[in-house]
Amino acid sequence: MSVFIDNSTRLVVQGITGRDGSFHAKQMIEYGTQVVAGVTPGKGGQRFDGVPIFNTVAEAVAATGANTSVIYVPPPFAADAMMEAAAAGVKLIVCITEGVPVLDMTRVYPYVREHGARLVGPNCPGLITPGQSKVGIIPGQICTPGTVGVVSRSGTLTYEVVFKLTRAGIGQSTCVGIGGDPINGTSFIDALQAFEQDPGTTAVAMMGEIGGTDEQEAARFIEANMTKPVVGFIAGQTAPPGRRMGHAGAIISGSSGTAEEKIQAFRDAGVGVARRPADFVPLLQERM
Amino acid sequence: MNIHEYQAKDILRRYGVPIPPGEVATTPEQAAAIARKYGKPVMVKAQVHAGGRGKAGGVKFCPTPEVAKEKAAQILGMDIKGLTVEKVLVAEAADIGSEAYVGIIVDRATKKPVFMVSAAGGIDIEEVAATTPEKILYLPVDTRYGLLPFEAMRMGFFLYQDAKQARAAAKIMHQLYRAFMETGCSLAEINPLVVSPQGEVIAVDAKMVIDDNELERKPDIEALRDETSEAPSEVEARKANLTFIKLDGNVGCVVNGAGLAMATMDLVKFYGGEPANFLDIGGSSNPEKVVNALRIITADPSVRAILFNIFGGITRTDDVANGIVTATKQNPLRVPIVIRLTGTNEEIAVRILKENGFSAMTDMDEAVQKAVELATQSGSTQGARGATAGAAR
Numbered sequence: 001m002s003v004f005i006d007n008s009t010r011l012v013v014q015g016i017t018g019r020d021g022s023f024h025a026k027q028m029i030e031y032g033t034q035v036v037a038g039v040t041p042g043k044g045g046q047r048f049d050g051v052p053i054f055n056t057v058a059e060a061v062a063a064t065g066a067n068t069s070v071i072y073v074p075p076p077f078a079a080d081a082m083m084e085a086a087a088a089g090v091k092l093i094v095c096i097t098e099g100v101p102v103l104d105m106t107r108v109y110p111y112v113r114e115h116g117a118r119l120v121g122p123n124c125p126g127l128i129t130p131g132q133s134k135v136g137i138i139p140g141q142i143c144t145p146g147t148v149g150v151v152s153r154s155g156t157l158t159y160e161v162v163f164k165l166t167r168a169g170i171g172q173s174t175c176v177g178i179g180g181d182p183i184n185g186t187s188f189i190d191a192l193q194a195f196e197q198d199p200g201t202t203a204v205a206m207m208g209e210i211g212g213t214d215e216q217e218a219a220r221f222i223e224a225n226m227t228k229p230v231v232g233f234i235a236g237q238t239a240p241p242g243r244r245m246g247h248a249g250a251i252i253s254g255s256s257g258t259a260e261e262k263i264q265a266f267r268d269a270g271v272g273v274a275r276r277p278a279d280f281v282p283l284l285q286e287r288m
Numbered sequence: 289m290n291i292h293e294y295q296a297k298d299i300l301r302r303y304g305v306p307i308p309p310g311e312v313a314t315t316p317e318q319a320a321a322i323a324r325k326y327g328k329p330v331m332v333k334a335q336v337h338a339g340g341r342g343k344a345g346g347v348k349f350c351p352t353p354e355v356a357k358e359k360a361a362q363i364l365g366m367d368i369k370g371l372t373v374e375k376v377l378v379a380e381a382a383d384i385g386s387e388a389y390v391g392i393i394v395d396r397a398t399k400k401p402v403f404m405v406s407a408a409g410g411i412d413i414e415e416v417a418a419t420t421p422e423k424i425l426y427l428p429v430d431t432r433y434g435l436l437p438f439e440a441m442r443m444g445f446f447l448y449q450d451a452k453q454a455r456a457a458a459k460i461m462h463q464l465y466r467a468f469m470e471t472g473c474s475l476a477e478i479n480p481l482v483v484s485p486q487g488e489v490i491a492v493d494a495k496m497v498i499d500d501n502e503l504e505r506k507p508d509i510e511a512l513r514d515e516t517s518e519a520p521s522e523v524e525a526r527k528a529n530l531t532f533i534k535l536d537g538n539v540g541c542v543v544n545g546a547g548l549a550m551a552t553m554d555l556v557k558f559y560g561g562e563p564a565n566f567l568d569i570g571g572s573s574n575p576e577k578v579v580n581a582l583r584i585i586t587a588d589p590s591v592r593a594i595l596f597n598i599f600g601g602i603t604r605t606d607d608v609a610n611g612i613v614t615a616t617k618q619n620p621l622r623v624p625i626v627i628r629l630t631g632t633n634e635e636i637a638v639r640i641l642k643e644n645g646f647s648a649m650t651d652m653d654e655a656v657q658k659a660v661e662l663a664t665q666s667g668s669t670q671g672a673r674g675a676t677a678g679a680a681r
Contacts, residue, residue, distance in 0.1 A: 102394050103394070103469060107431050153547065155546075156544055156601060157550075159601050163599075209547055236550040236554070247546045248500070259554075278652070
């Protein structure tokens with residue numbers, strides 16, 4: 001079992017002929033993801049590695065029954081791509097693109113919701129359900145099937161933790177990268193809720209970072225609603241206030257969004273606190 | 289990206305916001321000339337990207353051009369929170385009856401721009417929010433419809449009982465909102481918004497922060513960047529497409545990915561060291577990026593050891609290894625280096641490094657501990673070149 005994606009996922013790749021899109025489309029196909037369509041306006045009718053290319057997402061959905069989309073288009077076009085996928089009836093939209101203006105997201109977020117779709121990202125590594133499907137850029141070889149749900153605002157930090165879990169023999173149900181932007185489609189709470197309901201998940205590892213209050217709200221949600229154990233980590237304990245630490249959302253504004261307040265919120269909610277990425281392994285082993 | 293008060297005011301004036309006239313001076317003589325031209329008392333205000341300019345002595349009331357010259361001489365060159373004042377704004381002093389606060393931020397919780405308005409202006413709004421939250425009106429705006437007239441009026445009447453002043457304020461809300469959206473801000477504020485003794489509503493101070501993700505499609509806004517107000521190393525890093533933030537420690541960090549970069553800094557601290565910087569070489573790192581990263585880090589004299597932490601996913605670790613070899617051939621290292629890499633093409637990377645006299649580690653914790661240890665040693669034996677060179681090879 002898993003959340004959001006599994007072997008019934010039928011994927012359309014928006015921007016399949018671009019530099020990043022073509023590279024990762026190949027990787028996803030190799031991993032075993034059902035990549036059923038690609039979209040590049042003007043290249044409809046061509047093929048990429050045997051995958052049919054369409055001019056629009058609507059055509060791709062009509063012809064192939066795609067139910068999930070992954071977006072690799074450049075930042076100025078990402079907002080439109082997300083809304084196009086939602087309008088075409090795609091139910092899960094994963095936007096990998098980094099650098100989407102936040103004011104664009106203030107329009108995209110309500111639009112996608114009103115179309116009944118789930119957005120993951122932008123500025124995220126995507127998702128992987130080990131052994132079944134990978135949507136995005138998470139390296140497949142570091143994951144192994146199992147029962148720990150992983151949710152994170154980061155990319156390589158997630159890989160670091162997942163790889164440690166895999167080496168320790170702790171497999172993953174699904175890894176969800178929710179992204180490092182201030183406005184993203186899927187929050188920690190959305191992912192936690194899905195993991196709580198998934199019979200294939202027995203525990204959750206979450207990696208947050210400085211900026212905003214998503215982790216604090218997640219902590220309150222965990223305390224009130226979760227029966228499964230959660231272990232959490234916050235990156236950015238040494239980050240200076242007022243500076244954007246790479247991710248657009250990783251910024252301490254005034255006195256809010258610090259690592260200390262997030263770690264305290266975890267403690268108050270009974271979440272296991274990993275002080276180092278390596279701590280996830282023993283903390284999860286104790287709780288599973 | 290931060291812009292100066294005078295730049296924010298120029299933008300807001302274009303949208304019709306009433307703001308007292310002001311001009312920028314870089315010398316005391318210019319400041320005096322501007323004050324003389326206005327023929328009225330002026331404010332001389334330091335233009336630096338730092339809050340609390342007033343408290344630091346960077347904002348002065350000057351009744352005469354002579355005083356303006358004297359105060360400008362004091363403020364120019366002054367250090368405010370580590371930033372040297374290069375420019376002052378000389379603005380007509382406004383007669384202030386009452387002070388209010390008006391701001392817009394992109395709110396992560398509602399996922400909308402949110403207006404914050406308060407009749408308790410002129411002070412730090414965070415303080416008002418903490419002590420008397422009932423004095424702030426929060427109003428989220430659906431950007432698909434824009435600010436609606438009744439919303440603007442509601443804010444106007446929240447600030448002022450007088451209908452004329454409420455209407456004037458509502459008009460300013462519309463102007464500020466348009467400026468916020470069209471400039472691509474993540475924050476815009478007018479603090480204070482004042483009512484003059486004659487009953488006019490005017491903006492006396494303004495601040496704007498631009499979303500960095502907007503700059504590519506807004507070259508005219510990018511052109512407002514003041515590189516003199518940034519650390520030279522950060523300017524250089526941006527030009528090399530690296531995300532770099534200078535810190536106070538002595539362990540130079542080169543990492544791929546922002547989350548892992550923060551976690552690496554935290555781990556340096558965990559093991560008793562202090563990170564010298566945040567540096568993210570990004571996802572698809574070519575050797576060139578590594579060369580630039582090493583050049584920027586080694587230029588910092590406080591760096592006593594360099595730590596590479598690379599998790600190869602999209603990043604190919606052999607690219608990073610090649611970058612390290614190339615960079616250190618061009619500029620031999622004067623401080624020890626610890627290289628941790630794992631993931632994509634790890635075997636090739638380790639071979640390249642070994643052939644060139646470097647050793648590589650695969651465990652993050654061990655690598656960080658080693659780097660902290662070397663930084664501490666080399667810090668206590670400054671100039672011990674033999675020892676550091678030995679460690680580097």
